[in-house]
Amino acid sequence: MTGILYFSSTGNSLYISKCIQEKIKSKIFYIPTYNGDGSEFDRIIIVSPIYSFGLPYHVYNIIPTLSKHTPVEIVLNYGGMISGADYFTYMHAKNSGLNIRAVYTIKMPENFTLSYTVPKFYLNSILKSAPKRIKKVVNFIDNNTVNIPKSKKTKDKVYFKNKSNWYKIGQDFHVNESCISCGKCISLCPINNISFSNNKIVFGDKCVACLGCYQRCKQKAIQYKDKKKSFRYINPYINENDIGKNI
Ligand SMILES: Cc1cc2nc3c(=O)[nH]c(=O)nc-3n(C[C@H](O)[C@H](O)[C@H](O)COP(=O)(O)O)c2cc1C
Known part of the structure; x- marks a missing residue:
């Protein structure tokens, strides 16, 4: 097999x-x-x-x-x-x-x-x-x-340098008032870097920059720095809920 x-x-x-x-x-x-x-x-x-x-x-x-x-x-x-x-x-x-x-x-x-x-x-x-x-x-x-x-x-050098900075992306994320505290971002993060603190979503210092939380939040509540971008991407040919599953 x-x-x-x-x-x-x-x-x-x-x-x-x-x-x-x-x-x-x-x-x-x-x-x-x-x-x-x-x-x-x-x-x-x-x-x-x-x-x-x-x-x-x-x-x-x-x-x-x-x-x-x-x-x-x-x-x-x-x-x-x-x-x-x-x-x-x-x-x-x-x-x-x-x-x-x-x-x-x-x-x-x-x-x-x-x-x-x-x-x-x-x-x-x-x-x-x-x-x-x-x-x-x-x-x-x-x-x-x-x-x-x-x-x-x-571009090994660029790769290792960027990789060492990926954790900063999580630290530059915040949730805005659209967040409904559904916890989806917490469950999909592959490195358990997101949690609730005082009923608010917070990002830790282990982000691996996959952007799954940012792209897949239905409310688009996760914002990067002060960018206020509305574009989000999920591949339309798959069922989003299958991402992360064994099939
Ligand atoms: C942190 C990060 C770094 C990326 N770096 C590159 C890159 O060096 N070159 C590139 O062409 N695309 C880059 N991409 C884009 C992804 O490789 C591309 O969109 C990929 O198809 C996403 O696959 P997925 O939907 O399975 O996660 C990057 C994406 C992320 C999140």
């Missing part, structure tokens, strides 16, 4: 995982709650967004813990710039001793939108053409293609 291990805050990676599952018999696991090492699978497919030209916290951390014998393929998705994240990921897996066979990249809608609104026509065109791009990668995976990234240029 193939194991698909995914991380996703706004559903793009979950959607890609489901497209793979339609073609390849597999079970999908959410990385932050997955406790295994992948040795129960005969093949591991990791599906992850690109963060700061590298990987989200949970994906970066799980790679060295995975079985060294099981073949691994990684499907990255991104909003605008890969800048060597595919080679960075390949090297991270290889240096961790994994049997890494392929890294793919797929363009999807951008979700790092704290200071930016994705124009509607652009968002729609990316969404409309996404299934075709995903299908191409799924076919490569189905054919067991070996795919090693060609360009060796990475």
